[in-house]
Amino acid sequence: MKAVTFKKFGGPEVLEIQDIAIGKPGPKEVLVKNLSIGLNFIDTYHRSGLYPIPLPSGIGLEACGEIEEVGSEVKLFKVGDRVTHASMPIGAYAEKQIMPEDKLVSVPDGVSNEVASCITLKGITAEYLLHRAYPLKKGDKVLYHAAAGGLGQILCPWANALGAEVIGTVGSKEKEEIAKKNGCHHVINYTDKNFVEEVEKIVGKNGIDVVYDGVGLKTFEGSIEVLEIRGMMVAFGNASGYVDTIDVKKHINTKGLFFTRPSIAHYTVKREELEESAKKVFDAVLSKKFTVEISKKYSLDEAQKAHEDLEGRRLTGPAVIIP
Structure with a gap:
């Protein structure tokens, strides 16, 4: 064969x-x-x-x-x-x-x-992210990176169906429309706008309940910044590079955040x-x-x-x- x-x-x-x-x-x-x-x-x-x-x-x-x-x-x-x-x-x-x-x-x-x-793989990933890693509730404000990708096509509309307000980031003009079609209520093109500033315009400072971040290195710091007090950072991928150092004082302690790095094997x-x-x-x-x-x-x-x-x-x- x-x-x-x-x-x-x-x-x-x-x-x-x-x-x-x-x-x-x-x-x-x-x-x-x-x-x-x-x-x-x-x-x-x-x-x-x-x-x-x-x-x-x-x-x-x-x-x-x-x-x-x-x-x-x-x-x-x-x-x-x-x-x-x-x-x-x-x-x-x-x-x-x-x-x-x-x-x-x-x-x-x-x-x-x-x-x-x-x-x-993508469906089970979306299932455990939305239902078990962070059990999504109606009214939760979600930031999802790479909203026009394969997993985004599954997770974003599913999050929408669960009653969340979904903010998606994309990397090109073409992908903005795809992310909207995927169920995002708001779409941010991070190649020409600062996604942290744009998120704050939508939900205010520290206004995101959960970030689902499969991009990694390029988005990690901004993802931490937009989370609310006791918010959840779900780092599940490394498309732009691996985040290999977590500074507890800087990344976790300042807002009492929860952090998880799950994989399908764990669930x-x-x-x-x-x-x-x-x-x-x-x-x-x-x-x-x-x-x-x-x-x-x-x-x-x-x-x-x-x-x-x-x-x-x-x-x-x-x-x-x-x-």
């Missing part, structure tokens, strides 16, 4: 496509034929070495596919089931993948392969957590709390281009790889 692999950390150019042997699933594993593959920022962190992994390696954590073969002790699924996943083992950029059965969830009718492959530790979170995501899709529009499709041969577009901020929503 064809799979995207890399032998050293670096830029998109280290990705290469190879023909490899897949082998047979173990007793509690299944062989999945991938039908659509999710493209996520965490893939670039694995490729660059920001999140080091053993090399050589495959790449990708998210895909939707059909089970072709099951191990001797598999109880949750059968051949022909449509499933999706957003977890280790790494290697979703491939025509087929062997997966532990307990990392998979069923895809309900009414959710397409492409949508399933780009909302499992899907148990099988029931994974199943419940995925169910909430698929229910939200089917009830149209948010809609998903695929911004671009790539082939496996275009993995380098996909990463270039992702890191270059050229995508205006979720993108997928079709094997």
